[in-house]
Amino acid sequence: MALYPLPIAKYTVAALGVLFFLVLPLSLHEYYLSIANLVWISIIGALGLNILVGYTGQVSIGHGAFMSVGAYTAANFATRLDFPWPVNLLLGGLMAAAIGAIVGIPSLRIKGLYLAIATLAGQLIIEWTINHVTFISGGVQASIEVPRPQLGTVVLNTHREMYFFLLFFVVVAIVGTMNLMRSRVGRAFVAIRDQDIAAEIIGINIFRYKLLAFAISSFYAGVTGVLYTYYFGIANYEQFQIGVSIDYLAMIIIGGLGSVLGSIFGAAFVTLLPIGIRYGMEAVSGVLFSEATVHNLIPALRLTLFGALIIVFLVLEPEGLNRLWRNIRSYFRVWPFAY
Amino acid sequence: MLEALDLQFTILLLSNGVMIGLMYSLIALGFVLVYKATDAVNFAQGEFVMIAGFVAVGALTVAGIPLWLSILAALVAMVGFGFALERVMLRKLIGRPIIAVVMATIGLAAILRGLGPFGIFQGTRPLPLPLRDEPFILGPLFIPPIQLLGGIVSLVFLAGFGYFFLKSRKGVAMRAVADNQQVAMAMGIDVERYFGLAWAMTGVVSALGGVLWGNMLGVDVNLALVGFKVFPVVILGGLDSIPGAIIGGLIVGLVENLAAGYIDPYVGGGTKDFAPYVLMILALMIRPYGIFGKRIIERV
Numbered sequence: 001m002a003l004y005p006l007p008i009a010k011y012t013v014a015a016l017g018v019l020f021f022l023v024l025p026l027s028l029h030e031y032y033l034s035i036a037n038l039v040w041i042s043i044i045g046a047l048g049l050n051i052l053v054g055y056t057g058q059v060s061i062g063h064g065a066f067m068s069v070g071a072y073t074a075a076n077f078a079t080r081l082d083f084p085w086p087v088n089l090l091l092g093g094l095m096a097a098a099i100g101a102i103v104g105i106p107s108l109r110i111k112g113l114y115l116a117i118a119t120l121a122g123q124l125i126i127e128w129t130i131n132h133v134t135f136i137s138g139g140v141q142a143s144i145e146v147p148r149p150q151l152g153t154v155v156l157n158t159h160r161e162m163y164f165f166l167l168f169f170v171v172v173a174i175v176g177t178m179n180l181m182r183s184r185v186g187r188a189f190v191a192i193r194d195q196d197i198a199a200e201i202i203g204i205n206i207f208r209y210k211l212l213a214f215a216i217s218s219f220y221a222g223v224t225g226v227l228y229t230y231y232f233g234i235a236n237y238e239q240f241q242i243g244v245s246i247d248y249l250a251m252i253i254i255g256g257l258g259s260v261l262g263s264i265f266g267a268a269f270v271t272l273l274p275i276g277i278r279y280g281m282e283a284v285s286g287v288l289f290s291e292a293t294v295h296n297l298i299p300a301l302r303l304t305l306f307g308a309l310i311i312v313f314l315v316l317e318p319e320g321l322n323r324l325w326r327n328i329r330s331y332f333r334v335w336p337f338a339y
Numbered sequence: 340m341l342e343a344l345d346l347q348f349t350i351l352l353l354s355n356g357v358m359i360g361l362m363y364s365l366i367a368l369g370f371v372l373v374y375k376a377t378d379a380v381n382f383a384q385g386e387f388v389m390i391a392g393f394v395a396v397g398a399l400t401v402a403g404i405p406l407w408l409s410i411l412a413a414l415v416a417m418v419g420f421g422f423a424l425e426r427v428m429l430r431k432l433i434g435r436p437i438i439a440v441v442m443a444t445i446g447l448a449a450i451l452r453g454l455g456p457f458g459i460f461q462g463t464r465p466l467p468l469p470l471r472d473e474p475f476i477l478g479p480l481f482i483p484p485i486q487l488l489g490g491i492v493s494l495v496f497l498a499g500f501g502y503f504f505l506k507s508r509k510g511v512a513m514r515a516v517a518d519n520q521q522v523a524m525a526m527g528i529d530v531e532r533y534f535g536l537a538w539a540m541t542g543v544v545s546a547l548g549g550v551l552w553g554n555m556l557g558v559d560v561n562l563a564l565v566g567f568k569v570f571p572v573v574i575l576g577g578l579d580s581i582p583g584a585i586i587g588g589l590i591v592g593l594v595e596n597l598a599a600g601y602i603d604p605y606v607g608g609g610t611k612d613f614a615p616y617v618l619m620i621l622a623l624m625i626r627p628y629g630i631f632g633k634r635i636i637e638r639v
């Protein structure tokens with residue numbers, strides 16, 4: 001099958017490539033690039049969760065914990081053994097994959113609700129372990145500082161440099177996910193999601209593929225955690241608590257389950273929403289609230305809006321932003337003739 | 340001398356575990372009721388307890404209503420909330436995959452927790468009940484009055500709902516709905532009405548849980564964290580079993596107290612929240628339907 005179904009897709013991808021690799025990073029202010037960087041990191045995590053939840057149909061409320069596994073693995077290797085970042089990135093991903101496969105073991109016996117609760121337990125247990133085992137967490141406030149990543153002799157310090165660094169991994173993750181889903185493995189995942197008994201009958205080893213789905217998803221999560229660590233320069237378990245797992249679930253539900261584009265939309269939307277809220281609140285803050293109140297209310301408002309959006313999308317548009325985008329696109333494809 | 344102290348320490352941990360465990364059972368009962376009747380799971384159980392506490396304390400301290408009326412207000416509010424929730428949100432999700440309901444209740448939990456700081460008061464407020472502060476001393480036992488009250492209320496309601504499901508006409512109808520919705524409809528049961536009723540019953544239990552736990556912990560957003568204890572309780576006892584909620588609650592209460600008493604000194608705290616989940620993982624691997632749950636579990 002061709003990589004691009006239509007010639008226009010090729011031009012669109014080329015145009016987007018120029019936009020994101022040249023126009024935006026060279027024209028935008030550092031502050032906006034720092035926001036873009038957060039979006040890039042969360043896209044990778046959302047893609048990973050979507051492989052598990054959207055494509056394979058296994059619920060997981062432990063994505064944040066797998067990120068913390070990756071983050072602390074990389075941080076420990078970076079500080080204790082002075083490994084360079086590519087090695088740490090790989091090790092962090094692999095460690096998260098191993099832990100993810102272990103947490104995924106219950107999925108072989110149970111599914112649906114029970115699996116959701118089991119992964120929730122995984123999240124809490126991993127959180128607790130990292131927080132209480134000083135060998136992992138480094139002791140002081142359970143946070144480890146890491147050196148800035150280097151490319152050759154260049155140390156990546158600014159947001160602009162990190163932008164290119166992170167964008168590279170985003171592209172790898174997107175292309176990797178799309179190709180994964182066109183492979184035997186990806187199709188096996190979809191088959192398991194749609195009807196696991198039928199999948200087993202046509203010769204898919206459910207045991208292997210479910211664990212594989214958990215491992216791949218956790219690998220993405222681990223890489224996300226490592227990137228967070230290198231981006232902020234510090235590994236801290238507070239960045240990976242259960243709220244993060246729920247944020248990522250919100251991303252893929254709002255964006256669209258089982259779609260790469262949906263993961264991207266969702267990650268961007270959920271990351272940008274609190275920033276949008278802050279602008280909105282600051283615009284009206286002088287009228288309604290004092291500045292200190294606004295500062296306290298933003299996280300709460302964000303949480304409420306997330307919850308409301310999750311429910312609205314679940315009830316009204318289960319296929320998420322991706323479906324809305326397709327509706328818009330197919331409307332304009334035949335515009336102005338509606339039929 | 341040291342041995343006598345040790346023994347007393349153990350007895351204290353055990354009695355405390357039993358009482359706290361019964362109070363967990365009360366909250367778990369809310370979860371079980373909904374699961375039993377509608378096959379829906381409620382990840383917002385802790386938040387239900389939290390808003391019940393908010394309503395009760397708000398009525399008591401901000402509006403200045405007497406205590407018994409405040410508790411009544413919490414009950415009425417939670418029943419109304421349960422009905423409304425079923426009508427607005429959960430009815431639309433009937434027949435959708437389980438993850439949809441799980442995510443919807445997680446979303447609901449986020450909304451309720453996020454709304455906390457927008458409430459009628461800021462910070463933590465006490466919810467005083469007319470109880471004495473000194474514990475009852477029965478030989479080696481020290482039982483705080485609130486825990487005794489909590490244990491008794493839990494047992495009464497667990498027994499009451501148990502009887503309701505076993506004997507009353509509505510309870511039997513609700514079991515029929517849970518068993519097979521289509522057959523229940525064919526027998527002339529108004530399925531949607533019973534769904535609403537189940538959520539309202541959860542509201543009642545949550546309101547009582549909110550008052551009792553609010554008295555123990557004080558009312559603020561963190562009251563919702565009690566909800567995290569629900570999952571070990573219901574998994575251990577069985578998701579659809581009322582006796583299971585009692586036994587599961589007792590196990591969790593005992594395990595967390597013993598763990599806090601004997602393991603905490605070695606690892607530096609926090610085992611209380613951790614030990615029940617380890618136990619739960621083991622239960623999921625060995626006996627996922629729990630001690631009393633029905634054995635039909637979606638197997639792979």
